[in-house]
Amino acid sequence: MTSDDVLAEFRSAGALLEGHFVLSSGLHSAVFLQKMAIFTDPVRTARVCGALAERITDRYGRVDYVVSPAIGGIVPGYETARALGAKAIFVERDPGKPFALRRGFQIPKGARAVMVEDIVTTGLSSRECLAALTAEPGEVVGAACLIDRSGGKADLGLPLVALVTLDIPNYPADQLPPELAAIPAVKPGSRALPGA
Ligand SMILES: O=P(O)(O)OC[C@H]1O[C@H](OP(=O)(O)OP(=O)(O)O)[C@H](O)[C@@H]1O
Numbered sequence: 001m002t003s004d005d006v007l008a009e010f011r012s013a014g015a016l017l018e019g020h021f022v023l024s025s026g027l028h029s030a031v032f033l034q035k036m037a038i039f040t041d042p043v044r045t046a047r048v049c050g051a052l053a054e055r056i057t058d059r060y061g062r063v064d065y066v067v068s069p070a071i072g073g074i075v076p077g078y079e080t081a082r083a084l085g086a087k088a089i090f091v092e093r094d095p096g097k098p099f100a101l102r103r104g105f106q107i108p109k110g111a112r113a114v115m116v117e118d119i120v121t122t123g124l125s126s127r128e129c130l131a132a133l134t135a136e137p138g139e140v141v142g143a144a145c146l147i148d149r150s151g152g153k154a155d156l157g158l159p160l161v162a163l164v165t166l167d168i169p170n171y172p173a174d175q176l177p178p179e180l181a182a183i184p185a186v187k188p189g190s191r192a193l194p195g196a
């Protein structure tokens, strides 16, 4: 699947939104990739995640575990794991707490794991997910995502394989361009913003 094919999937699923969005990082943007519009269609999700699994195998070789950050990462992590023949686990957070593996999830000694994220913007969620895995006996060999909207600039401290790389502008709340400031902002994701 080429980048254009993947973007065509997002477009035809209605997952490419334009407006005024507050992102997980607190930054504002005129573009939001509503991945859930992809994940509500299991056939489309299998196509996209199958393509991601191929990239993961090319880059990292054998993968035993896929680990994803909840909530957005759970479905693509599971579907990518299916295509890889791997297990799927996830990190989650209690309100205000860092990501953690719960529910008896672990990366056993000798296992090779890849972190699968849906969208990377600043890389904060990915880094927090990886931080929750440092004490695991198994090895996290790299990261992957459907769309890296940082233009390749997000630094996860590990290699990142993206199906599509885009460079989408983000703005701090006090530096909005006039066309964004004129529209009320919506906050689609699950991370609580400071003070919320
Ligand atoms: O690279 P970042 O700046 O961290 O932004 C990307 C993150 O934001 C979204 O998650 P969000 O926290 O909105 O919650 P969700 O997974 O429940 O959608 C998305 O799923 C990524 O995890």
Ligand SMILES: O=C(O)c1cc(=O)[nH]c(=O)[nH]1
Pocket (backbone or CB within 6 Å): 022, 023, 024, 025, 031, 032, 033, 034, 035, 072, 119, 120, 121, 122, 149, 189
């Ligand atoms: O940065 C985010 O929070 C974010 C951006 C995006 O395009 N899609 C998404 O689900 N989250």
Ligand SMILES: [Mg+2]
Pocket (backbone or CB within 6 Å): 069, 070, 071, 072, 073, 125
């Ligand atoms: Mg997320």
